[in-house]
Amino acid sequence: MRRGRLRWRAAGGALVRVLVVWAVSTLTMLALAALLPDFRLQSADGDSVTRVGLTAAWAAGAFGLLSALVWPALVRALLLVPALVLGLLVFFLNGSLLLMALNLIPGERGAEVAPDTAVVVAAVMSAVASATSTALAVRDDEAYRRRLYRLADRRRRRHGPPPGGSPGLVFVQLDGVGFEVLRRAAAEGLMPTVADWLERSHRVTSWRTDWSSQTGASQLGILHGSNFDVPAFRWYEKDTREVMVCNRPTSAAELQRRAVERTADGGLLTLDGASRGNLFGGGADQLALVLSVAARRGPANRSRSGYFAYFSDPANAVRTTLSLAAEVVREIGQSLRARVRKVTPRISRGGLYPLIRAFATVIERDVVVYAVIGDMLAGRTCVYADLVAYDEVAHHSGPHGRDTDQVLARLDRSLAxxxxxxxxxxxxxxxVLLSDHGQSPGETFLGCYGLSLKDLVRAGCGLPVPRRAGRTRSGAEARAAVRAALHRPVEEADEEVRPEPGPDPVVLASGNLGLISFPDVPGRASRRWIERTHPALLPTLAGHPGVGFLLVDGEVLGPGGAAARLDVPGAAEELLAAFGPGAADAVRRTDSFPHAADIMVNSAYDPETGAVHAFEEQIGSHGGLGGEQGHPFLMWPTELSDPGPAPVGAEAVHHVLRRWLREADGPQVPLTGTGRRPEDHRPDGPLGGTLPSAGVSAPDENR
Incomplete structure (x- = not known):
């Protein structure tokens, strides 16, 4: 009896909410008809207030019904449209639905609206209806709970029940947020959710990256258990005469293939996992915005499926587009303020950057969070998601300041x-929260010394140097995600992808790490060959005030003619002491990589200020040794075991995450990978194994 009353009460509440949303939509349509000259709800000879109101109510109801029934089918029919184009197309499709709804009004009292005005009316109507529905759910927590349960039930019917009753794990990667940045943000109230977790339920520690402190190396190691032979963000491979770039879809797919082959294991997310917004799939069977599959084409392209699931709700598209416009305006305002106040260091933030920043801080954030919500409602065992907003802004605004503080606050709301x-x-x-690296501040090498690393190398080789120094393009992850969303293919003829063969050195940048390769020399060039062929090159590089040290043929070269063999115990540790504990081990490991460059260049580092000099156009950078870039964080709930001493290297973090999956009684995976050679294991700790890849189904509603 009581259950029946509760059921009738729930049905009555749902009916009331539908009526309220309908009433608000009707009033919104009446207001728009009064404000917009090209939108009319009455006949030319005039109608009574009652007839106009009935016309608006009918049109609002028909529009709402079409949005619920027709819209998802329209989005599925547009799977071949680039994701960002779909975001704009949403408005025109929405306007078309409004025109259809107006034509469904019975009798001869139909409303009239110009096509361009219909786009505006439909956008406002969708936004108001979504806001009203959300506000009603917020006021009625039981209604919100029932909505989520309905979505969960729908997903369980589609995908089956969750495997067992054990806890699931959600790994959220805050890209580029260093350990100290997180602690400061929590202490100063910028991230109240994180602060509350640290006080009540979570613990945090730092971990140390490899020499290549960037997302490609870190995330490959975390998700797939091996980042062997990933010396930088981009590097030249002499055997194929190609440049590998971690955020290029073809390169990411190849790196994932190599890691799976090396570990003989699919990855961290192999069993009932989901990978969202990452460079690599991690073995998941559910993928969205994963770059290693972004080169796929066709209606079933799973790398972009998250966009379509998100835009299947027109209110999401309206809300996100408005936020996108606001973020572009915010970036332009912040850039102008920095120029007026002559803030230093400072780089150019014009061109397409405001749109790229808006993509990273709005579209990608919303779609990834939406997909994670869908994964939890579906009861997936483990989810790994990357939010790149902070990293993108910090590259251009610096890792500390008002710009990045605002991004951290918005990321905290997503976590809430x-x-x-x-x-x-x-x-x-x-x-579980974690990051893949931190960010170190500092003026660019070009801005500080007036020439690029490539110019300095050419001068040391006796080659002509351009009168005007050329800028090195930034390699932030968001740019590649934008290209994938627009279906823009990689230009395989691009000089950066396949340099012209010849005696000239190939010079590449990865944050404050530079790589110099001589294409015509098979294998690694020896120091003797370099000194005989280009006698001024090594002294020019090692003696430059913007260079911290070089790695050449198993030897570290420092300022003032200092040199230390890596195979001599203690020698490299002393030379690299300013770069922190473990620096020599990190360099020693990279020296063992088959594709390490002939000359690896790490910029100078000031321990007092934490500043480095990026060889790219970035005033917040990562990629080499020096400062906060090498100290990301790992934050876990107290129900999980303590990771022990601060993990060293991304592969060690993989080992910790594997253990936590086992503790949650989730995927029963081995603590160590299979099929590995003993020499592959790091001397500073055990390694885990690694993981395969796939589509996304996001929730039908978002809040």
Whole structure:
């Protein structure tokens, strides 16, 4: 009896909410008809107020019904449209639905609207209806809980029940957020959700990256258990005469293939996992915005499926597009303020950068968070998601300051939303936060010394140097994600992809790490060959005030003629002491890579200020040794075991995450990978194994 009353009460509440949303939509349509000259709800000879109101109510109801029934089918029919184009196309499709709704008004009292005005009316109507529905759910927590349960039930019917009743794990990577940045943000109230977790339920520690402190090396090691032979963000491979770039889809796919082959294991997410917004799949069977599959084409392209699931709700598209415009305006304002105040260091933030920043801080964030919510409602065992917003802004604004503080605050709100949804998921979830690297501040090498690393190398080789120094293009992850969203293929003839053969050195940049390769020399060039062929090159590089040290043929060269063999115990440790504990081990490991460059160049580092000099156009950078870039964080709930001493290297973090999956009684995976050679294991700790790849189904509603 009581259950029946509760069921009738729930049905009555749902009916009331539908009526309220309909009423608000009707009033919105009446207001728009009064404000917009090209939108009319009455006949030419005039109608009574009652007839106009009925016309608006009918049109609002028909529009709402079409949005619910027709819109998802339209989006599925447009799977071949580039994702960002779809975001704009949403408005025109939405306007078309409004025109259809107006034509469904019975009798001869149909409304009239110009096509361009219909786009505006439909956008406002969708936004108002979504805001009203959300506000009603917020006021009625039981209604919100029932909505989530309905979504979860729908997903369980589609994908089956969650495997067992064990807790699931959600790994959220805050790209580029260093350990100290996170602690400061929590202490100063910028990230109240993180602060609350640290006070009540979580612990945090730092971990140390490899020499290549960038997302490609770190995330490959974390997700696939091996980042062997990834010396930098971009590097030249003499055997194929190609440049590998971690955020290029073809390169990412090849690196993932090599890692799986090396470990004889699919990855961290192999069993019932989801990979969202990452460079690599991690073995997941559910993928969205994963770069290693972004080169695929066709209607079933799973790398972009998250966009379509997100835009299947027109209100999402309206809300996100408005936020996108606001972010572009915000970036332009912040850039102008920095120029007026003559803030230093400073780089150019014009061109397409405001749009790229808006993509990273709005579209990618919203789509990834939306996909994670869908994964939790589906009861997936493990999810790994990357939010790149902070990293993109820090590259151009610096890792500390008002610009990045605002991004951190918005990321914290996304974490709060994920935590709120986790309370209503069909299984318990433990949320782990981590980052892949930090960011070190500093003026660019070009800005400080007036020439690029490439110019300096050419001068040392006795080659002509351009009168005007050329800028090195930034390699932030968001740019590649934008290209994938636009279906822009990689230009395989691009000089950066396949340099022209010849005696000239290939000079590449990875943050404050530079790589110099001589294409015509088979294998690694020896120091003797370099000194005989280009006698001024090594002294020019090692003696430059912007260079910290060089790695050449198993030897570290420093300022003032200092040199240390890596195979001589203690020698390299002393020379590299200013770069922190473990620097020599990190360099020693990279020296063992088959594709390490002939000359590896690490910029100078000031221990007092933490500043480095990026060889790219970045005033917040990562990629080499020096400062906060090498100290990301790992934050875990207290129900999981302590990771022990600060993990050293991304592969060690993989080992910790594997252990936590086992503790959650999730995927029963071995703690160590299979099929590995003993010499592959690092001397500073054990290694884990690694993981395969796939589509996304996101929730039908977002809040």
């Amino acid at each position: 939303l994920i935590a709120r949804v986790a309370e209503h998921a069909p299984r318990e979830y433990r949320i």
